[in-house]
Amino acid sequence: MPLIIETDSLRREFGETTAVDELSLSVEEGSVLALVGPNGAGKTTLLRMLSALLEPTSGTARVDGFDVRERPREVHSRLGFMPDFAGLYENLLVREYLRYFCLAYRLPEDLSEMRVSETLSLVGLSARAEQAVETLSRGMRQKLNLARTLLHSPKLLLLDEPAAGLDPGARREVQLLMRELSRQGKTIVVSSHILSELEDYCTHVAILDRGRLIFSGSLEEARRILGKKRHMRLRAASGMEAALALLQARPEVRKAQRSGADILFELAGNDADAASILKALVEKGVSVSFFGEAAGTIQDSYLSLMGEER
Ligand SMILES: Nc1ncnc2c1ncn2[C@@H]1O[C@H](COP(=O)(O)OP(=O)(O)OP(=O)(O)O)[C@@H](O)[C@H]1O
Ligand SMILES: [Mg+2]
Numbered sequence: 001m002p003l004i005i006e007t008d009s010l011r012r013e014f015g016e017t018t019a020v021d022e023l024s025l026s027v028e029e030g031s032v033l034a035l036v037g038p039n040g041a042g043k044t045t046l047l048r049m050l051s052a053l054l055e056p057t058s059g060t061a062r063v064d065g066f067d068v069r070e071r072p073r074e075v076h077s078r079l080g081f082m083p084d085f086a087g088l089y090e091n092l093l094v095r096e097y098l099r100y101f102c103l104a105y106r107l108p109e110d111l112s113e114m115r116v117s118e119t120l121s122l123v124g125l126s127a128r129a130e131q132a133v134e135t136l137s138r139g140m141r142q143k144l145n146l147a148r149t150l151l152h153s154p155k156l157l158l159l160d161e162p163a164a165g166l167d168p169g170a171r172r173e174v175q176l177l178m179r180e181l182s183r184q185g186k187t188i189v190v191s192s193h194i195l196s197e198l199e200d201y202c203t204h205v206a207i208l209d210r211g212r213l214i215f216s217g218s219l220e221e222a223r224r225i226l227g228k229k230r231h232m233r234l235r236a237a238s239g240m241e242a243a244l245a246l247l248q249a250r251p252e253v254r255k256a257q258r259s260g261a262d263i264l265f266e267l268a269g270n271d272a273d274a275a276s277i278l279k280a281l282v283e284k285g286v287s288v289s290f291f292g293e294a295a296g297t298i299q300d301s302y303l304s305l306m307g308e309e310r
Pocket of ligand 2: 043044045084160
């Protein structure tokens with residue numbers, strides 16, 4: 001896959017602070033990259049440099065082959081950046097707000113009308129089109145922000161903590177939306193300080209700490225390196241005892257135990273190991289009705305890695 005983002009020794013200083021430190025990162029077209037790191041790690045600074053909104057102190061960054069410093073216009077036309085705090089124009093109606101950004105993107109009049117309707121429907125805000133921005137809830141505002149970054153059909157989306165401050169239901173909606181956008185072929189870079197939230201739909205992971213890139217790779221590699229163990233859940237219509245015995249006998253399985261109607265266990269292995277266990281269970285005659293990862297899996301390992309770094 002061609003690279004849509006390439007940075008080489010990218011650096012940004014603010015006075016004494018080095019917000020992004022000699023960062024070399026590449027992102028393949030079509031991937032969904034989770035950009036994770038604690039507060040102050042440099043996520044926003046990196047995204048703003050990639051969006052050609054903030055000058056690097058040194059090093060280079062290219063988006064779709066265009067240098068962010070030399071060709072900011074080309075960069076702007078190819079990406080949609082959703083900032084962590086977007087000032088919304090409170091008095092405008094939702095539709096007017098988006099029309100306003102169509103003008104900023106210099107979209108032709110006839111196309112604007114259509115794009116506004118399309119993006120409103122994609123983010124699920126069609127019913128709010130004639131409502132004032134100030135009447136929207138936080139979750140709806142986030143969706144409106146996202147709609148705004150999609151108006152000019154960019155191939156790359158840079159989203160700075162799109163799920164911050166949202167309740168679990170709204171977070172889930174954001175996740176589903178990301179998945180849909182990815183299915184439509186967009187490359188997505190999405191930041192968060194909570195890895196488990198992105199784990200569901202990202203294909204790659206980059207971890208930043210104090211401006212430095214401390215890990216970058218596929219989700220599989222991240223799991224191998226970070227997630228020495230995965231928390232798994234099994235449910236079976238029958239054969240739970242046989243399943244428990246089988247799991248307890250496998251060397252890559254730890255702490256297999258009943259929990260209500262389920263069996264929970266830790267797996268020190270990758271997808272292939274999981275597949276092999278599932279096959280063994282089925283061959284044993286266990287009628288498996290659910291076999292998969294319990295939520296919030298590599299977050300713990302990520303936190304412990306951050307701890308080791310310190
Ligand atoms: N405009 C600025 N002026 C001075 N320092 C800044 C500026 N922007 C960022 N910094 C500093 O750069 C470092 C990285 O900040 P950044 O906002 O990129 O981190 P972040 O990973 O996005 O954090 P958060 O999770 O809190 O959003 C921090 O030490 C921050 O204080
Ligand atoms: Mg930030």
